[in-house]
Amino acid sequence: MSESDRIPLSSIKPKMKFEGKVTRVELAGARFDIGAEREAFLHISELQPGHMATRVADVLKEGETVTVWVKQVKPAEGLIALTRIEPPPLDWNDLQRGLKLTGKIVKVEDFGVFVNVGAPKDGLVPVSSMAKTRVNKPSDLVKEGDEITVWVVKASRKENRIGLSMLEPAALDWNDIKHGQTYPGKVTRVEHFGAFVDIGAEREGMVHISEMGPGGYVAQASDVVKVGEEVEVRVLEVNARKHQIKLTMKFDMAEAMAELEQEEEVPVLTPMQVAFQAAQQNVAETPAASKTGKARINTSTEHEDIFRRTIEQHRQQN
Numbered sequence: 001m002s003e004s005d006r007i008p009l010s011s012i013k014p015k016m017k018f019e020g021k022v023t024r025v026e027l028a029g030a031r032f033d034i035g036a037e038r039e040a041f042l043h044i045s046e047l048q049p050g051h052m053a054t055r056v057a058d059v060l061k062e063g064e065t066v067t068v069w070v071k072q073v074k075p076a077e078g079l080i081a082l083t084r085i086e087p088p089p090l091d092w093n094d095l096q097r098g099l100k101l102t103g104k105i106v107k108v109e110d111f112g113v114f115v116n117v118g119a120p121k122d123g124l125v126p127v128s129s130m131a132k133t134r135v136n137k138p139s140d141l142v143k144e145g146d147e148i149t150v151w152v153v154k155a156s157r158k159e160n161r162i163g164l165s166m167l168e169p170a171a172l173d174w175n176d177i178k179h180g181q182t183y184p185g186k187v188t189r190v191e192h193f194g195a196f197v198d199i200g201a202e203r204e205g206m207v208h209i210s211e212m213g214p215g216g217y218v219a220q221a222s223d224v225v226k227v228g229e230e231v232e233v234r235v236l237e238v239n240a241r242k243h244q245i246k247l248t249m250k251f252d253m254a255e256a257m258a259e260l261e262q263e264e265e266v267p268v269l270t271p272m273q274v275a276f277q278a279a280q281q282n283v284a285e286t287p288a289a290s291k292t293g294k295a296r297i298n299t300s301t302e303h304e305d306i307f308r309r310t311i312e313q314h315r316q317q318n
Contacts, residue, residue, distance in 0.1 A: 095155035
């Protein structure tokens, strides 16, 4: 390969895959020709996944061609660092909250399962995030090697942790639920004390029996709603820490009246105010003094005239 055909360092990026030729074996690693303008170096710690090799010569020979990936590039220093450990397709920055992924269970513990989702490390699904119903042991539900769908709950490079869930995230976040907001919902469960309604949050909200009827008294919740029924509810209280949402099916007349009072209303004028406005309009329509020398009425005289006409019109109306 001619020097002009070689790849400039500025074009080489991390995770790029190459078929590299070993040019020199050293104690600390090996030199590679990957077609770049500089030789690349593979450290002994990057020779094979799982455990560190004791001697580079036991793994690599000069002249052989092996698959390598770029781990780091420093063009200013002319450095290309390689690895024989295939990099994960996902980086820490890719693991945003709510991201849906498919992974393989690599380990099952009593407290949850570890899942390989192609990230820098395996993620953990706690037993509490495996199903909506209670799970006694993860092994009752899944086993090693199973492929499952998970969602990212939290990913921290600093803590070197990835939290996952087998439960699809709620459409409505806790921070979005506010007192007084109205939502359409579906009744999921009816008890003697009230009903549970799914409004799209992580947990269902509860409508107490006292919040079901306009009069405040309902003999049985089942007299008002049925499972599967679509209802309109309003948030009375939300507690994200306790994962509780209290709802009502009552229409709040006081709040509705307050909203109406805030709307702009056309003022109602008294007969005196109507007469005064009419007198002002008559004066405004009076032609201005002509250029023949007729004097213009001063401001105080106009006001006196308007007030006089207003009184006269008011007396005539009465």
